[in-house]
Amino acid sequence: MTKQYDAxxxxVDNTILDFTKTEQEALPLLxxxxxxxxxETAMTAYRTINQRLWSSFEKGEINRDTVVSSRFTEFFAIYNKQVDGADLDAAYRELLAQGRHMIxxxxxxxxxxxxNYPLYIVTNGVSETQxxxxxxxxxxxxxxxxFVSEDTGFQKPMAGFFDYVFERVPGIEPERSLIIGDSLVADIQGGNMAGMDTCWFNPGRLPNHLPLQPDFEITTLDELQDILK
Incomplete structure (x- = not known):
């Protein structure tokens, strides 16, 4: 019998909103x-820097402000340009906020x-943009x-993020909740540690090379209906 969930x-990004498409439009403009x-060479260079910094953020090694400013100072330095990373991030966020692409x-x-269920957002993004x-x-x-990491003071997969969330959703327990996300670290590891059931949204059918096991794996959002029957 399928487990029943209370919430x-x-x-958000690449789970319900298509961040990849939005980024593909915003970055060239910037x-x-x-x-x-x-x-594509420039785009790949930027994404490599960006992914490395967000990975460090998820591990708690750096804060969000460092991520969003350093990615631009590092990238522009490749082309021997000095920029104010915070200003560039503000301009980039404005372009991102105009994106309307959904999964x-x-x-x-x-x-x-x-x-049939109360739905909640749990994201490591920037509050205003999301x-x-x-x-x-x-x-x-x-x-x-x-619930956005910028507001909670913690980021997924940190326990503090999920503690913050469940303190603010009265009557809902982690073990009666399901988290759906595309990141094995932020969403699946975070959910596992919090005691939640986890669903890995994996439309690209990527291999799982990490010692993390989601309770469910889906390639389309429609498959949630089968899980929740």
């Missing part, structure tokens, strides 16, 4: 404004699930509360 917790190349089926599944994107896509009303 569902969703990651780089072009500053006279930098916008070819296929997100609106439909959230509308359906919200009829709220604006969720509002622009029309997804915001489906969620009871939005």
């Amino acid at each position: 569902l917790f969703f990651d 780089f072009k404004q500053h006279g930098l190349p916008t070819d 296929a089926g997100a609106a439909e599944i959230l509308e359906e699930l919200s009829k 709220f604006r994107r969720l509002k622009a896509t029309g997804l915001l009303p489906y969620f009871q509360s939005i």
